[in-house]
Each structure stands twice: as structure tokens, then as C-alpha cells.
Amino acid sequence: MGRVRCLALTLLVACTPSPRMVLSPSQDVRIGTVTLGLSNVHALFGRHVVLVDTGSPGESQQLEEGLAELGVKPGEITCAVVTHGHSDHAGNARWLQQHGVKIIAGSGDLWRTIRGEHGKLTSTSFFAQLLKITIPSHYAPFWADVRVRDRYDLNACGVDGEVIALSGHTQGSLVVLVSGGKVALVGDLFRGGALAGYVHPWSPKEHFYQDDIPLVHRRIHELLARGVEWFVLGHGGPSSRADVAREFE
Ligand SMILES: [Zn+2]
Known part of the structure; x- marks a missing residue:
């Protein structure tokens, strides 16, 4: 659990612990997080294990190692929800699909996933433009x-929860709701923290890229x-309801 992964990102060098466990408030679905080079992969522990997002291309070995540190055994993962078709999530x-995991993705992002390209990224800041x-x-x-x-009812994958389509970041973006809707895994609906999530990672911020900011x-x-109380993010996080309400009031 104490393994430290470092990320060199343009002019910035930062380190973050990976993986880590995040317990949902009601603790009926435990959530573990593997932080990879650019993004988080979350593991939902129910009757089986469901992943939320899959990391960036070329990170399969790091993902496998991180999941093993969380105690996930090969064959336990039934499904992986791809919150959207950007490369650092898909x-x-x-x-995973070649290893027998059922892949769940939004209809609106099919054009991205069948081509394997993330399409146009619309920057929300000058820094985001550089980061691209x-x-x-x-x-x-x-x-x-x-x-x-x-x-989509996630009980079909062995986890008490649901997947809902929530366009905005991309046309086919998905959100996963667990713990009776109190915990939402929101992909890139917003991000956590300064400097790509490595400083104050729980602090909610506008994401670097958004297809439709007012809709987001x-x-x-x-x-x-x-009634969502906790937001679990693709980058940084998790963020509390109070912090999210304050940032996006
Ligand atoms: Zn994205």
C-alpha cells in the first residue's frame, strides 16, 4: 500500500501514493483506487469486482500490479465501466476485454472507442492547452x-450500483452511483486539486477539457x-458534497 509512484509531467515532477483504499461512507461498497500516470482507476468491491476506468494506453502492467496490491485476484473482475472515450480512461x-472483462461504455462515445481515438479536446484554460x-x-x-x-444496473456485474449516462464532458460520458446513490464516480465531470491533482487532490476544480461547460x-x-455526498474522480479526489457545492454554486 505504501508504494510511491512518481509522475514527470512537462515542467512538473510530483509523487503520489498508489494504490490506496477509499471507503465509501456507508461502507457497503468499498472503493480502492490505483493512481496511474495520468488518471485514477477505481475498483468497486461488491460480490465481485468492477473497475471504473482503465488508465492510459501502455499501463496494463502497472494497473495489474496496483490491483494486486489492492487484493484483487485475476478472474475476480467481472466488468469495467469506461466513463468516457478519452485515452487516459479507455x-x-x-x-481487459481480452482477459474476459465485460466492457461498459456510453453509446455517445462509441465513435471514439471503435476508432481508438479520443477526438478533439476542448481546453478550458491556457495551462490545459499546454498539457494537451x-x-x-x-x-x-x-x-x-x-x-x-x-x-445500466451494475448488479448484473455483482456490485450494488448503477451506471447512468450523463453527457457533458463528452457526449457519451457515464457516472457510476453506489452506496444508495450517496457516492458518485464521475470520471472527468470535474477534477480534483491543483497541478493535475497532485496538490490538494480533494479540492474540486473545472476539468482541463470539456465538450460543453454549461451542461457539465x-x-x-x-x-x-x-443527494450525492461524495464524488470520486478520474483525477485527484475524492471531493465532498460541501466542497463541490461551493466550487460550482
Ligand atoms: Zn476526459
């Missing part, structure tokens, strides 16, 4: 086993209105 989906060169644009293409247009803000308010 990068190892094909590799560090993000791989292509990954191994895949045809999702489950294409979510509206919602409406989605955040929709989740707050549903």
Missing part, C-alpha cells in the same frame, strides 16, 4: 460489450440534487 479497455501534448490521442480500439444509452455544470447540480 487506454486498457481492450486489454502529454496526453496520448490513440489507444487500442474496442467494441463495448454493453453500450449505455440511459442507465448542470450535471453537477443534478447529482447534488440527487
